[in-house]
Every structure is written in C-alpha cells, then in structure tokens.
Amino acid sequence: MSTIVSLPDQSTAKLPKHTYLNNEYGLKSWLLTGDHKRIAILYLISITFFFFIGGAMAGLIRLELLTPQSDLVAADTYNKLFTMHGIIMIFLFLVPSVPATIGNFLIPIMVGAKDLAFPKINLLSWYLYIVGGCLILWALIAGGVDTGWTFTTPLSTHYLNTHVITAGMAIFVAGFSSIFTGLNFIVTIHRMRAPGMTWFRLPLFVWSHYAASILMVLGTPVLAITLVLVILERTIGIGVFDPTKGGDPLLFQHLFWFYSHPAVYIMILPGMGVISEVISTFSRKRVFGYTAVAFSSVAIAVFGFFVWAHHMFIMGVSNYSALVFSLLTMLVAVPSAIKIFNWAATLYKGSITFETPMLYAFGFMGLFTIGGLTGVFLGSLGMDIHLTETYFVVAHFHFVMVGGMLMAFLAGVHFWWPKITGRMYPEGLSKLAAGTTFIGFILTFFPQFIVGYLGMPRRYAAYPPEFQVLNVLSTAGASVLGIGYLLPILYLTWSLKYGKIAGNNPWQATGLEWQIQSPPLTENFVETPVIDYEAYDYEWLANKTKHEVQTVG
Amino acid sequence: MDSQAIVTLPEHEQPAHEHPDYVRHHFANADQQRETANFGMWLFLLTEIMFFSGMFAAYLIYRNWYYPAFVAGSHYMIIWAGTMNTAVLICSSFTMAMGVYSAEMRNRKALLRWLTLTLLLGLVFLGIKAYEWHAEWVEHHVPGLNFSIEDFTHVNPKYPADRPLSVGMADKTQIYFSLYFAMTGMHALHMCIGCGILIVLLFQAWGGTYTNGHMNTIENFGLYWHFVDIVWIFLYPLLYLISRHQ
Numbered sequence: 001m002s003t004i005v006s007l008p009d010q011s012t013a014k015l016p017k018h019t020y021l022n023n024e025y026g027l028k029s030w031l032l033t034g035d036h037k038r039i040a041i042l043y044l045i046s047i048t049f050f051f052f053i054g055g056a057m058a059g060l061i062r063l064e065l066l067t068p069q070s071d072l073v074a075a076d077t078y079n080k081l082f083t084m085h086g087i088i089m090i091f092l093f094l095v096p097s098v099p100a101t102i103g104n105f106l107i108p109i110m111v112g113a114k115d116l117a118f119p120k121i122n123l124l125s126w127y128l129y130i131v132g133g134c135l136i137l138w139a140l141i142a143g144g145v146d147t148g149w150t151f152t153t154p155l156s157t158h159y160l161n162t163h164v165i166t167a168g169m170a171i172f173v174a175g176f177s178s179i180f181t182g183l184n185f186i187v188t189i190h191r192m193r194a195p196g197m198t199w200f201r202l203p204l205f206v207w208s209h210y211a212a213s214i215l216m217v218l219g220t221p222v223l224a225i226t227l228v229l230v231i232l233e234r235t236i237g238i239g240v241f242d243p244t245k246g247g248d249p250l251l252f253q254h255l256f257w258f259y260s261h262p263a264v265y266i267m268i269l270p271g272m273g274v275i276s277e278v279i280s281t282f283s284r285k286r287v288f289g290y291t292a293v294a295f296s297s298v299a300i301a302v303f304g305f306f307v308w309a310h311h312m313f314i315m316g317v318s319n320y321s322a323l324v325f326s327l328l329t330m331l332v333a334v335p336s337a338i339k340i341f342n343w344a345a346t347l348y349k350g351s352i353t354f355e356t357p358m359l360y361a362f363g364f365m366g367l368f369t370i371g372g373l374t375g376v377f378l379g380s381l382g383m384d385i386h387l388t389e390t391y392f393v394v395a396h397f398h399f400v401m402v403g404g405m406l407m408a409f410l411a412g413v414h415f416w417w418p419k420i421t422g423r424m425y426p427e428g429l430s431k432l433a434a435g436t437t438f439i440g441f442i443l444t445f446f447p448q449f450i451v452g453y454l455g456m457p458r459r460y461a462a463y464p465p466e467f468q469v470l471n472v473l474s475t476a477g478a479s480v481l482g483i484g485y486l487l488p489i490l491y492l493t494w495s496l497k498y499g500k501i502a503g504n505n506p507w508q509a510t511g512l513e514w515q516i517q518s519p520p521l522t523e524n525f526v527e528t529p530v531i532d533y534e535a536y537d538y539e540w541l542a543n544k545t546k547h548e549v550q551t552v553g
Numbered sequence: 554m555d556s557q558a559i560v561t562l563p564e565h566e567q568p569a570h571e572h573p574d575y576v577r578h579h580f581a582n583a584d585q586q587r588e589t590a591n592f593g594m595w596l597f598l599l600t601e602i603m604f605f606s607g608m609f610a611a612y613l614i615y616r617n618w619y620y621p622a623f624v625a626g627s628h629y630m631i632i633w634a635g636t637m638n639t640a641v642l643i644c645s646s647f648t649m650a651m652g653v654y655s656a657e658m659r660n661r662k663a664l665l666r667w668l669t670l671t672l673l674l675g676l677v678f679l680g681i682k683a684y685e686w687h688a689e690w691v692e693h694h695v696p697g698l699n700f701s702i703e704d705f706t707h708v709n710p711k712y713p714a715d716r717p718l719s720v721g722m723a724d725k726t727q728i729y730f731s732l733y734f735a736m737t738g739m740h741a742l743h744m745c746i747g748c749g750i751l752i753v754l755l756f757q758a759w760g761g762t763y764t765n766g767h768m769n770t771i772e773n774f775g776l777y778w779h780f781v782d783i784v785w786i787f788l789y790p791l792l793y794l795i796s797r798h799q
Binding site: 118 | 585588589593597606608611622696725727732734735
C-alpha cells in the first residue's frame with residue numbers, strides 16, 4: 001500500500017538538541033511551567049487517568065447488564081456507577097479531551113505565536129481541573145453520587161443522601177478550568193496571529209476550536225450558577241428549584257441544558273477540527289469548501305445555544321415551544337452535514353493513503369453520521385416520546401461522543417504524536433488498534449439502538465430476559481472496545497523510547513506546526529513566522545521542499 | 554519568564570523603542586500585550602454576565618408567576634440602605650476611574666489615594682449589606698434557615714392599604730427572598746473578591762509597579778470593579794424599587 005510517510009534516515013537521525021521537553025528538568029519545571037506544550041502534556045496524562053477510571057466503571061456497567069437480574073452489583077450501586085461514569089467521562093474527559101491537550105499544544109503554533117495569550121491562566125486552568133478531579137475522586141471514595149450526571153432536581157436536592165455537594169463543587173471548579181481554556185483560545189486567535197495569518201488562512205482546526213471556545217465561555221457560567229443554586233438548596237434550603245416553596249424543578253432543567261446541550265458541541269467541535277486536518281493531509285487536497293466548513297463550526301456553535309429544550313420534550317414544556325425547539329434541533333443537522341459532505345468531497349479524487357489517523361478519521365465519519373442522524377430521530381417530537389430515556393438515547397450519544405469525539409481524539413493523538421514526542425508510533429499495531437476500536441464500538445453500541453427501540457429503559461440494573469441477547473452482544477463488544485483503548489496506551493508509551501525518529505514533517509503536511517522541528521522549541525519558532533500561503537496548500541509545500549533540496553544540492 | 558527567551562523580530566518589524574521589562578516574552582510589544590489583556594478581561598466579564606443571567610432569568614419568571622409575593626417581599630427591603638449602597642458604589646466607580654487615570658498619568662501618590670478610597674467604599678458597601686442581612690435574619694426572612702410567613706399574612710404597617718397575602722401566596726415570598734439572597738450574595742462575593750484584589754494591587758502600587766507605564770492590571774481591575782457596580786445597578790431597582798408603590 002502506498003504511503004506518504006517520509007522519515008529521516010534512521011541510522012543518522014537524531015532528536016533535536018534543544019526542545020521544550022529538555023529545556024528544563026525536574027518536577028517543578030513541569031508543575032510551574034507556563035509553556036502551553038508542557039501544560040498540554042500535563043492535561044494529556046490527567047485526562048487519560050480519568051478516562052481509565054470512567055472506563056472501568058463502563059466495564060462494570062456492561063458486566064452487570066450481562067444478565068437480566070441485578071446480580072453483580074446492587075441497584076443502588078449501579079446508579080452510582082453510571083452516574084460517576086457520566087460525570088467523569090463528560091466533565092473530566094470529553095470536555096477537556098481535544099481542546100486542552102491537542103488544542104493547547106497546537107493553537108499557538110498554528111496561529112504562529114510563541115504561547116497562548118495568558119500562560120499563567122492556562123496553568124491555573126490545569127490546576128482547577130486537578131482540583132475538580134480530586135473532588136470527584138473524593139466523592140467517589142466517600143460513597144459516590146447517584147443522581148445521574150444531570151443532577152435532576154428535586155431528586156438531587158431532596159431525595160438523595162449521597163455526595164451531591166462535593167460532585168457539584170467539583171464540576172463548578174472544573175467548569176472554570178474549561179472557561180479559562182476557552183477564553184485563552186479566543187484571545188489568542190484574535191490577538192496573537194503571526195503577520196500574514198489572516199482568518200481565512202487559519203487551519204480549520206483553529207476555527208473549530210474558536211467555535212467551541214465561544215460555547216465554553218458563554219455556556220459554562222450558566223452551569224456554574226445552576227450548580228451553586230442546587231448546592232445552596234441542599235445546604236441551607238433556599239427554594240429556587242423547590243416546589244414546596246414555589247420553585248420550579250423545570251427551571252433547573254432549562255438552566256442545566258442551556259449549558260449541557262451546547263456542551264455536546266464543546267465536545268464534538270474540536271474533534272471535527274482534528275478530522276479536517278487529518279482528511280486533508282491523507283488525501284493530499286485542500287479541504288473542499290474551506291469557508292463553508294469554517295462557518296459551519298460557527299453555525300453549530302450559534303444554533304447549539306437554541307436547542308436545549310429538546311432534552312425536555314416529555315417534561316411538560318409547552319407544545320408550541322417544543323415545536324420550535326424541534327425545528328431548531330433539525331437545523332443543527334445542516335452545518336453538521338455540511339462538514340460530513342465537505343470531507344467526503346475532499347476525499348473525492350484525492351490521493352488517499354490509509355495511515356492510522358486516517359483510519360480513525362474514517363471511523364469518525366461513519367459513526368458520527370449514524371450518531372447525528374439518530375439525533376434527528378430524537379429531535380422529532382413523536383419519535384422522541386417513544387425513544388427518550390431508552391437505550392436508543394444511550395446509543396445515540398455514545399455514537400456521537402465515543403464514536404465521534406473519542407475517535408477524533410485518537411486520530412489527533414496519533415496524527416500529532418510525532419510532533420509532540422519527536423517519535424513515530426508503531427504503524428502496524430496502531431492500525432490494529434484502530435480496527436479493534438471500530439469493531440468493538442459497533443458491536444457495543446449498535447445493539448443498543450435496537451434494544452432501546454424495543455423499549456429497554458436506560459439507568460436500570462435489571463431488564464426483561466428477552467433483551468438479553470442484545471445486551472450480551474453489547475457487553476462482548478465492550479470488551480473488544482476495552483482492548484482497543486488499552487493498545488494505544490501501551491504502544492504509545494513504548495514509542496516514547498523505541499519509536500522511529502519522526503523528523504519535522506513525517507506526513508508531508510502543510511500546517512505551520514509541521515514546518516518547525518519535532519518536538520518543538522519552547523518558543524515554538526526561531527523567528528516570528530510570516531505567513532504567505534493558505535492552509536492546506538500542497539503546491540506551496542512542494543515548492544518549498546523543492547527549494548530546500550536545491551539549496552542542499 | 555527568562556528574558557533570553559525573547560525572540561527578535563526581523564529588522565523591519567522591530568519596534569523602535571518599546572520592549573520594557575513588564576512585557577511578557579510571548580508578546581511582540583507593549584501594545585499587543587495591552588490589547589490582549591483588555592480583550593481577555595472583556596471576555597471574562599461576558600462570562601460573568603452569563604453567570605448572573607441565570608439568576609436574572611429566574612427572577613423574571615418567578616416575578617411573573619408570583620407577582621403579589623414579589624411586591625410584598627420588596628416592601629420589606631430597607632430602602633435607605635439600598636439607596637445609600639447604590640450611591641456608595643457609584644462613588645467607588647468614580648474613585649476607581651480616577652485611580653486608572655492616575656496610573657495613566659504615572660502619579661503614584663494619587664493612585665494610592667484613589668485605590669484606598671475605592672477599597673474603603675467597597676468595605677462600606679459590604680458593611681451596609683451585612684446590616685441589611687442581619688435585619689432580615691431578625692425578621693425571619695431568610696428562606697431555609699430562618700423563615701416565617703407571619704409578616705406576609707398580616708397587613709404590613711408601613712403599607713396599611715395593602716391586603717395581606719393568602720397563605721399559599723405568602724409561601725411564595727420564599728422565592729423572592731431566595732433570589733434576593735442568591736443575587737445579593739453572589740454580588741457581595743464579587744465585591745469581597747474585588748476588595749481582596751484591591752489590597753494586593755495597593756501593595757504593588759506602593760512599590761511603583763503601575764506607575765511606570767504598565768497599567769494593564771489597574772485598567773482591567775477597573776473594568777471588573779465597574780462591572781460589579783453595574784450588576785448592583787440592575788439589582789437595586791429590581792429588588793427595591795419597581796414594586797415600591799404598588
């Protein structure tokens with residue numbers, strides 16, 4: 001199979017002498033760093049840690065659902081398992097996954113800056129994340145939370161005697177970490193671009209992070225105040241959501257989903273940015289309809305703020321508002337589809353090669369399309385009444401979040417691994433992992449569409465015996481999926497020492513980050529770059545390379 | 554950050570004179586740093602608006618639902634305290650603005666004077682607010698902890714023309730007071746944070762940090778202070794004034 005990978009001669013190649021990794025040594029140089037690249041690594045380690053905790057819980061959930069009876073864990077423990085799984089995966093993994101790691105590493109380099117606008121706030125944001133993470137771990141060790149990740153009132157305020165306050169505070173703090181990341185990105189993209197780097201020369205990765213950052217900055221504070229009100233209601237008993245005092249639990253839902261629906265776009269948009277880069281690089285073509293893809297990110301961010309009530313169709317909102325929200329929900333499908341079609345058009349007549357990031361990107365395109373289309377089912381009023389609170393919903397958002405975002409995250413990690421570490425991952429094993437993940441994913445979550453359509457409700461430890469076959473399939477798939485996630489952590493760690501030296505630009509990609517050494521210098525660029533070409537201009541790259549060869553010759 | 558890390562620009566873009574010590578290594582010049590910091594502050598204030606807007610939305614909805622309870626509740630506000638606090642905050646915004654001006658004029662003494670005045674006015678505000686909260690505690694108007702609907706099922710002596718509320722509606726005054734405490738509480742929390750930062754700024758200004766041309770921090774803190782002031786400018790009419798003569 002053809003490949004575009006071009007590595008330096010391994011017998012003579014060496015890692016660069018000065019990089020951000022060996023600039024300083026010692027724990028203190030990491031914990032007090034202002035370097036966005038080091039903070040990205042700190043984030044990468046911490047979110048991987050929480051991913052495996054959340055993953056372990058998913059494993060236990062699937063094991064429990066192997067049999068119809070509630071036998072492995074008690075129903076109450078099961079409630080805690082899916083709650084903690086949701087909280088950890090959403091707030092401690094998915095929300096920071098691509099932006100805080102890959103985005104943190106790349107945004108300044110892609111715009112041609114030496115660092116993010118506010119390096120100290122960037123570090124603060126990691127510390128806030130860690131404080132939030134520790135509080136979650138504390139809540140977990142102290143006995144867990146069983147409200148579901150949605151903290152629905154009055155269940156969370158009056159009826160449950162678990163660690164809701166600790167978990168609420170954790171999410172409040174972690175929320176500020178996400179606000180600061182978003183704020184830093186927006187300011188950096190506006191104010192720190194290198195000379196010549198106009199808005200329409202920015203890689204689409206930057207556009208999608210810009211859109212996601214708008215959501216972080218505007219949505220997260222609403223969640224923060226909502227959680228404050230829940231905590232105040234639990235502790236001192238103010239009554240904003242308390243029906244006995246005249247408060248309305250539905251208001252909690254409105255405020256909660258005002259953040260938590262845009263939050264799914266916070267989770268998916270950065271992933272879409274990764275996919276744009278990967279698809280373009282491995283089909284050697286400029287992304288088809290660059291402007292449309294760029295603005296579709298912004299459109300998703302804007303529409304995303306006006307669809308929240310589709311989580312509440314069965315909760316007694318007015319029929320007329322439900323109609324409007326249903327219509328708006330379907331409108332979000334338009335910019336999402338624009339992206340999918342444009343990526344497909346990019347592939348058309350491209351010189352496609354099948355490196356690992358590309359495999360993950362293909363996985364993303366297929367799975368995200370299924371996840372997105374089933375979202376349209378759920379957005380239509382009649383279908384939603386049948387499907388809501390069933391496994392259909394579970395399958396739908398796992399297709400988008402896991403099939404979409406996690407695939408994109410892994411695509412990104414593999415794609416930029418040579419840049420981050422200076423070394424290649426093992427190609428064969430990683431292709432195996434990409435395949436395993438895809439197969440495991442389909443096997444885990446596709447049966448859940450069917451079982452949900454047949455009426456199996458979510459969030460129960462026991463279910464009627466006729467659903468067992470599909471649940472066994474799902475659990476079997478989860479084990480395959482688990483292997484698919486364990487493999488990368490093993491071979492990526494291995495590659496830190498034994499991977500092939502990557503050189504500056506192993507993929508022959510056009511991005512600014514590929515024109516500097518790998519791993520980069522602490523200051524990213526030796527001198528401020530001046531940009532005179534558009535993103536994904538492979539002709540420019542070919543000319544530049546030719547020129548270099550001539551100079552050497 | 555170490556100063557060796559500064560990467561020199563190509564000759565033609567080299568700013569003629571400016572690269573003073575306070576410019577961080579990743580900025581090309583002081584102007585870029587200042588614009589960036591300002592922009593960041595405005596964005597942060599945007600998140601603050603969203604933070605408060607959750608409570609304002611709740612206020613809007615519940616006010617429509619429980620109109621008589623909101624009217625009755627606001628009749629128990631201590632009007633002189635609220636009015637005085639409004640005046641105090643507006644004055645503190647003026648002194649803060651003068652502080653920013655002094656920093657711009659590189660006048661250390663004036664900066665210290667105006668910042669101290671701002672801090673004092675902030676503390677006066679918090680003092681008056683604490684007095685009000687105490688009065689509300691004494692009158693059993695704190696929902697959850699110490700609340701009784703007694704006051705609202707009887708005629709308010711200050712408003713003899715008002716009819717007392719039914720027990721059902723009197724219960725809803727808890728929503729009014731819940732929002733009152735949540736909103737003024739969050740506002741006071743922001744005031745406390747502001748006063749805390751002011752103390753730090755005062756120490757730094759004492760050492761002359763902000764009168765050597767570097768006044769970003771003072772300017773941006775001024776924005777924050779004015780923002781907190783403006784939140785109060787919305788809270789005061791909503792909680793004290795609009796139902797005063799109903």
